[in-house]
Amino acid sequence: MLRRAVEDNSTGSDSDYTNSVWISWFLSSKGNEYFCEVEEDYILDRFNLTGLNTEVQHYSQALDLITDNLDDDIQDEIRSTLDVQARLLYGLIHARWIVTARGLAKMLEKYKRADFGRCPRVLCQSQPLLPVGLTDVPYEKSVKLYCGRCEDIYSPKSSRHGSIDGAYFGTSFPHLLFLVYPNLIPPKSGPVDFPALRAGGEAEGSRRSRRARDEQEPPSDIVGEGFNTTSVALKAERYRPRIFGFQVNEIAKLQRWQEAVRDKQVARLDLLDEHGLM
Incomplete structure (x- = not known):
């Protein structure tokens, strides 16, 4: 996937541009809170969309729908198909x-x-999470939430967020954010150290966390017949931090050691199961 190089650090503002009605509708739809607003100037620059025409059916019409340039003569049955393709195109x-x-x-x-929620682990001190994809290919994996403190990934609590495709956030985003903003890298122990994360997002984050807990559904895929600690440990997905496909060296070395320790623990649990001690 072709990526644009980061050439300037200006943030801009919403008043600098006007986005389409379709984008405003999409962002305001329930379940799309993880998405941010893509500037229309970026969408209209075809260089930024290189290769997407091979991944999205009815690419030209879907792009016209996103930018509010779709011909009114398009039939209703085609519009329903275009809406699905427009969502895919906007996500990519x-x-x-x-x-x-x-x-x-x-x-x-x-x-x-803390729009993406906070880490459920007590020792992570309500560390804000970041969305991440386990693959850049659409329709393969749903979005996960990465904690920069414990370095684990979690499934969104809301089923609406859990159905978002992980390819809409990609595999590079969390660690590229920490690379560009190194002051955001959380400490491994103690309270959250970044003042803006404490002051700016605490109240809003607590409200969102309460709302997410209300929407949470029981994990029926984990609790059931044949449930044991070993099966859960082996089922857990491991996020391998990558930036544009390349693993982060120090984290990759740490993960190899962590996985070796996990495998020893799983073998120990299997042995205890065989002797009926679990």
């Missing part, structure tokens, strides 16, 4: 946008407000 454009300088700044605002 969004994945490219959020790794630009202006896109990172937009997502930083949402991160400070």
